[in-house]
Amino acid sequence: MEKQPQEASLDSLTSSQDQHDWIAAQDFLRTKLITEDSFTWKLNTSAGTSKQGALEVLRYVGGVDISFSKDDPSMACGTLVVLDFPTLQVVYEDFSLVSVHIPYVPGFLAFREAPVLLELLEKMKKSNNPFYPQLLLVDGNGILHPRGFGLACHLGVVADLPTIGIGKNLHHVDGLNQSRVRQLLEAEENHAKDFITLVGCSGHTWGAAMRSTQGSVKPIFISIGHRISLPTAITIVQMTCKYRVPEPIRQADIRSRDYIRTLQMNARTM
DNA sequence: GCGACAG
DNA sequence: ATCTTGTCGC
Numbered sequence: 001m002e003k004q005p006q007e008a009s010l011d012s013l014t015s016s017q018d019q020h021d022w023i024a025a026q027d028f029l030r031t032k033l034i035t036e037d038s039f040t041w042k043l044n045t046s047a048g049t050s051k052q053g054a055l056e057v058l059r060y061v062g063g064v065d066i067s068f069s070k071d072d073p074s075m076a077c078g079t080l081v082v083l084d085f086p087t088l089q090v091v092y093e094d095f096s097l098v099s100v101h102i103p104y105v106p107g108f109l110a111f112r113e114a115p116v117l118l119e120l121l122e123k124m125k126k127s128n129n130p131f132y133p134q135l136l137l138v139d140g141n142g143i144l145h146p147r148g149f150g151l152a153c154h155l156g157v158v159a160d161l162p163t164i165g166i167g168k169n170l171h172h173v174d175g176l177n178q179s180r181v182r183q184l185l186e187a188e189e190n191h192a193k194d195f196i197t198l199v200g201c202s203g204h205t206w207g208a209a210m211r212s213t214q215g216s217v218k219p220i221f222i223s224i225g226h227r228i229s230l231p232t233a234i235t236i237v238q239m240t241c242k243y244r245v246p247e248p249i250r251q252a253d254i255r256s257r258d259y260i261r262t263l264q265m266n267a268r269t270m
Numbered sequence: 271g272c273g274a275c276a277g
Numbered sequence: 278a279t280c281t282t283g284t285c286g287c
Contacts, residue, residue, distance in 0.1 A: 066277075068278055076278095104278075106275040113277070141276050150276065171276045221276085 014103055022108050026149045032157045033149070038227040039162050041134050043235065044086065061085045061240065062133030063248025064117045064155070067256040068100075071264060076100045078116030079256035080124070081248060082131045086239055088247045092131040094120055095259050106171070107146045110154035121159050133161065135228070135236070137248040141165040144198070144207040144223035146173055156226025163225025164233045165207075166249055170221050174200025181209045185219060195222075195234060208234055212241040220244060 041058045062082050069075035075097065082092035096119055102112040124132050140151035142165030152165030170178045176198055184196055195210035198221070207223030208230065224233050240246040245253070 066278085068277090070279055073279080104277060106277090109277055139277070145276075165276085167276050169276065172274055177274085 014105055019105070019108065022111055023147065026110075026147050026154070029154060029157045030147070030149045033143075033153055034227045035143070035224055035229070036227075037229045037232050039134065043232075043239075056134075058085050058134055058236075060091070060131050060133045060135075061236075061248050062121075062136040062161075063139075063246070063250075063252040064120070064136065065139040065249060065252035065256050066113050066116060067253070067260050069260055069264060071267075074099050074101060075260070076116065077256050077260045077263075078113075078120055079252045079259065080117065080120040081252045081255060082133050083240075083248050083251065088240060088242065090251055092124075092129070093251075093255055094123070095256070096120055097260075097263070109140050110151040113140070113151060114154050114158065117155060118158055121155075121161070136161050136163045136225070137237075137240070137246050138163055138165050138225060139249050139253065141167045141171055141221065142207070142223035142225035144171060144173060144221060146171070150223070150225075152223070152225030162227040164228060164236065165223045165225050166237070166246060167221035167223070168245065170209075173206060174202050174204060176200050176206065181219065182217070185209060185211060194238070195219075197230075205230065210234070210237065212237070212244050212246075216244060218244070220246075 041056045044057045060082050064080050067077050078096045080094050081090055084091050096116050098116050100112060104112050138152035138155055142150050142152035150165055152163045156163035195208045197208050198206045200206055207221055209219040209221055212220050222233055222237050224230055237246050240248060
């Protein structure tokens with residue numbers, strides 16, 4: 001019996017075999033995931049500095065994002081920025097222009113976005129750049145994901161870095177949905193809190209929904225990526241939020257968009 | 271079968 | 278993700 005031809009791998013199509021492989025890759029990488037604090041630095045809180053020994057202090061926090069060209073949707077700009085902590089000043093930025101042919105499939109964002117971002121991190125590491133991040137904030141979820149292994153986990157495990165996932169929208173998982181979460185945030189018992197823990201129908205904790213600016217209606221969704229605990233992730237996100245989106249990601253986003261916009265602008269003039 | 275579905 | 282200006286308000 002001839003096998004039904006899989007959808008040709010034209011751009012923006014993905015065969016069920018691809019997804020099968022992707023799931024296997026996620027399942028494998030997930031066995032390496034560390035879901036608790038596992039790093040050598042500490043937060044530079046005024047309380048702990050005097051007594052605790054000469055441990056390294058958290059100083060460099062990275063942020064990554066990708067933007068796409070509106071003219072040519074396969075053209076993408078991967079961006080890595082590093083901010084000084086806790087001043088939140090940008091001390092490093094780098095961009096990489098690439099062609100992306102892997103489509104966006106919900107649940108498989110990493111296969112589309114991770115390669116460029118890993119390349120940017122690798123470049124920095126190989127050159128022993130002094131600003132190499134001690135922690136990375138990622139535009140996309142961590143364990144808040146259908147198989148508990150979103151982009152932030154993927155980057156964390158492959159780059160062996162502590163990572164935090166930030167979603168601007170909720171990926172519906174385990175009975176959690178956007179309207180229910182907003183409802184919970186508005187509830188009287190939670191109205192004073194700036195975040196709530198996201199516990200699904202199964203009882204599993206997937207992350208937290210945070211009201212990152214005073215009185216904001218639209219929350220952000222925090223989940224652990226790799227080598228960090230949820231409480232620590234929440235503390236760091238709170239310390240890096242000048243606006244709704246944590247500054248490392250916001251800067252990566254702004255600069256990435258700027259870079260590709262300038263490029264298109266020049267393309268027209270020539 | 272239908273709808274939902276990070277960026 | 279991207280298409281898109283002004284506008285209401287602190």
